[in-house]
Amino acid sequence: MSNIFDALRRSGNQSAGIDLPGLLEEDHELLLNDDPTHVVPAVMASFPDAPAETQNGHAGNAFRTGNIRTRPMSIRTAGPVLPFDSNRQSVDQYRMLRTKIQQHPSQPRILLIAGSGPGDGKTTTAINLSGALSLKPHTSVVVVDGDFRRSSIRKTLGLEGGPGLVEVLDGSATLEDGLIRTEQYPNLYVLGSAEGAPGSAELIDSPRWTAILDALRKEFTYVVLDSPPIGSLADYDLLQACADGVILVVRPDHSRRELTVNALNSIPSDKFLGVVVNCVEKWFLRKDYYSHDYYSTGAPDKE
Numbered sequence: 170m171s172n173i174f175d176a177l178r179r180s181g182n183q184s185a186g187i188d189l190p191g192l193l194e195e196d197h198e199l200l201l202n203d204d205p206t207h208v209v210p211a212v213m214a215s216f217p218d219a220p221a222e223t224q225n226g227h228a229g230n231a232f233r234t235g236n237i238r239t240r241p242m243s244i245r246t247a248g249p250v251l252p253f254d255s256n257r258q259s260v261d262q263y264r265m266l267r268t269k270i271q272q273h274p275s276q277p278r279i280l281l282i283a284g285s286g287p288g289d290g291k292t293t294t295a296i297n298l299s300g301a302l303s304l305k306p307h308t309s310v311v312v313v314d315g316d317f318r319r320s321s322i323r324k325t326l327g328l329e330g331g332p333g334l335v336e337v338l339d340g341s342a343t344l345e346d347g348l349i350r351t352e353q354y355p356n357l358y359v360l361g362s363a364e365g366a367p368g369s370a371e372l373i374d375s376p377r378w379t380a381i382l383d384a385l386r387k388e389f390t391y392v393v394l395d396s397p398p399i400g401s402l403a404d405y406d407l408l409q410a411c412a413d414g415v416i417l418v419v420r421p422d423h424s425r426r427e428l429t430v431n432a433l434n435s436i437p438s439d440k441f442l443g444v445v446v447n448c449v450e451k452w453f454l455r456k457d458y459y460s461h462d463y464y465s466t467g468a469p470d471k472e
Contacts, residue, residue, distance in 0.1 A: 243327025
């Protein structure tokens with residue numbers, strides 16, 4: 170078993186209430202912070218649909234969802250991100266993650282996806298979680314690229330450039346100019362960013378960012394923030410401060426043990442939602458549940 174799991178078990182992060190049960194299946198696995206004695210009704214938060222021409226004030230600009238551009242995504246079908254119909258087992262893991270979030274007692278709506286270092290898979294997780302959430306009826310989702318130094322969400326989704334979060338923050342574009350509605354997933358919106366934006370901490374640490382986030386919260390059911398690695402920049406702490414909950418993404422045999430433990434210890438206990446384990450290889454003692462018991466052709470149904 171990977172060293173990363175040993176590091177997680179030995180971290181002693183009692184304040185976060187970390188629980189590491191038996192691993193789930195396939196290559197995108199999730200370990201969310203749950204109290205087994207607490208029963209949560211299997212219902213999602215009810216948020217009314219926003220009219221197409223709803224106007225919310227932010228930094229003095231009008232925010233009208235009906236004016237947002239709609240563009241098609243151009244994604245490699247063999248890649249690790251959308252569309253979901255290319256990998257049934259992975260999409261089931263993201264649906265489970267979606268359900269965990271919807272049933273969480275705190276009902277978080279602004280979700281920060283974080284990692285301890287580059288390459289852990291936080292951007293992939295942010296995109297796929299947003300896509301899974303957007304598949305629910307009457308649920309609108311915006312994924313925001315808050316990793317200014319290594320912005321990649323628009324590129325990963327094959328979306329055109331143009332104004333993004335930086336331009337909205339510096340006042341050269343309106344929020345509706347920066348947003349893109351995806352053609353394939355009508356309930357999924359993207360607020361991208363240009364890579365290597367200077368002065369990102371100053372842009373986030375401003376009343377304009379607070380107003381923008383308030384407008385997004387009012388307009389969308391969920392706001393998913395992709396962030397820089399924990400502890401790498403002041404940007405992360407500023408993003409964490411405004412999030413309802415934080416999900417940490419780790420990758421076995423890639424994430425560094427010390428950085429991961431430090432990341433776990435730095436997340437406030439009241440905001441820590443859990444850990445997503447990315448790119449997990451099959452373990453020789455683990456039963457291949459999906460292939461043999463459930464998804465196999467001709468498997469008998471249990472009444």
